[in-house]
Amino acid sequence: LLQCHIVTLNWVCGCCGSDGKTYVVGGWSWAWWLITDIQRMSLEIMTILCRCENIETLEGVPLDVTGVAQVKVMVDNELLGYACEQFLGKSVIEIKSVILQTLEGHLRSILGTLTVEQIYQDRDRFAALVREVAAPDVGRMGIEILSFTIKDVYDKVEYLSSLGKSQTAAVQRDADIGVAEAERDAGIREADCKKEMMDVKFQADTKMADSKRGLEMQKAAFNQEVNTKKAEAQLAYELQAAKEQQKIRLEEIEIEVVQRKKQIIIEEKEIDRTEKELIATVKRPAEAEAYKMQQLAEGQKMKKVLTAQAEAEKIRRIGEAEAGSIEAIGKAEAEKMRLKAEAYQHYGDAAKTALVLEALPKIAAKVAAPLARTNEIVILSGDGGRVTGEVNRLLAELPVSVNALTGVDLMKIPLLQKMINPQA
Numbered sequence: 001l002l003q004c005h006i007v008t009l010n011w012v013c014g015c016c017g018s019d020g021k022t023y024v025v026g027g028w029s030w031a032w033w034l035i036t037d038i039q040r041m042s043l044e045i046m047t048i049l050c051r052c053e054n055i056e057t058l059e060g061v062p063l064d065v066t067g068v069a070q071v072k073v074m075v076d077n078e079l080l081g082y083a084c085e086q087f088l089g090k091s092v093i094e095i096k097s098v099i100l101q102t103l104e105g106h107l108r109s110i111l112g113t114l115t116v117e118q119i120y121q122d123r124d125r126f127a128a129l130v131r132e133v134a135a136p137d138v139g140r141m142g143i144e145i146l147s148f149t150i151k152d153v154y155d156k157v158e159y160l161s162s163l164g165k166s167q168t169a170a171v172q173r174d175a176d177i178g179v180a181e182a183e184r185d186a187g188i189r190e191a192d193c194k195k196e197m198m199d200v201k202f203q204a205d206t207k208m209a210d211s212k213r214g215l216e217m218q219k220a221a222f223n224q225e226v227n228t229k230k231a232e233a234q235l236a237y238e239l240q241a242a243k244e245q246q247k248i249r250l251e252e253i254e255i256e257v258v259q260r261k262k263q264i265i266i267e268e269k270e271i272d273r274t275e276k277e278l279i280a281t282v283k284r285p286a287e288a289e290a291y292k293m294q295q296l297a298e299g300q301k302m303k304k305v306l307t308a309q310a311e312a313e314k315i316r317r318i319g320e321a322e323a324g325s326i327e328a329i330g331k332a333e334a335e336k337m338r339l340k341a342e343a344y345q346h347y348g349d350a351a352k353t354a355l356v357l358e359a360l361p362k363i364a365a366k367v368a369a370p371l372a373r374t375n376e377i378v379i380l381s382g383d384g385g386r387v388t389g390e391v392n393r394l395l396a397e398l399p400v401s402v403n404a405l406t407g408v409d410l411m412k413i414p415l416l417q418k419m420i421n422p423q424a
Helices: 077-087 092-111 116-121 123-139 159-347 349-368 386-406 414-420
Strands: 005-013 018-025 036-042 046-056 062-073 143-154
Touching: 036 077, 046 092, 062 077, 062 092, 062 116, 062 123, 077 092, 092 123, 116 123, 116 143, 123 143
Parallel strands: none
Antiparallel strands: 005 018, 005 036, 046 062, 062 143
């Protein structure tokens, strides 16, 4: 015997006229052939699909509702007897049909007491209500409702879709409002964050600028120190190089000195050799020839000396004669000038005037010397008396020029006064 089945054993005793029932849940039992009647019933969980179509709700809206129930036979002794009385000898399909009719009846009755919104929006409450109402009735049949759920709710008049649209519109509206508010809050928060970011950025930039400036200053100080060290190192290098170069030059000079000394020694030896050679080949014959020439030169020298002395004596005598002549002429000229000076002193202004008059032809000759190279002078004037006027003007300016040069006033001479001013 399978544990998932219940077996009912019925037996009848003909000799004593008695009968009895025994329920065996799983397990096993003895049965007498031709005496014991054996009937079986399944204890497995049965799934029942409840479908109610065009059931009007409290508001008169027809709905199609589908529910799923999980039921089983209760194994309690009293309730098991009720189940055996109701369903023993029936198939599982027949048992499901009886339970289905009961559940659909309660489902229909409950749908008439609720609105569409209550059924659609709170399916768990609706299913619990069906389970609570139907449980006593199926319990009296020895059946236990393990679960009851609403699988589907729909209608043919598009009430639910309209309700969904309105709800969707409301949800969309709330969503749009929420999005707008969220965007507003996000914009405000973003602006605040940007402001904070910019403040932080400015502070960071300021710190970076300060750090960069400090870094640049440190780098400049380091560069200055490095350049100073480099300059000192370069100068030290150049100084040391100069010292080394000087040492090298000194060594070179010493080498040159040694070389020159050697060269001088060689040259001295060569000179000695050459000198000896010259003495042998040239000096001795030259000395004889030189002595000969010396004697001849001394003779010529004495001749030239005597000749020069005679010529000098001649020139001295001529010079003394010329000097005496010049001295006599000078004395005569001086005496002449003295006599002239005494005469000029004696005669006064008349003598000075005479000297001036004597010098005028010479002055005129000097002035007219450039004009001697002139072939022709043409004076253009429309007035015939213009030339006479120019001549008179030149004559009038002549005494002034002479007075400026010599201090002699020619205007005091009566003849010139008449020439310059005929009317006077």
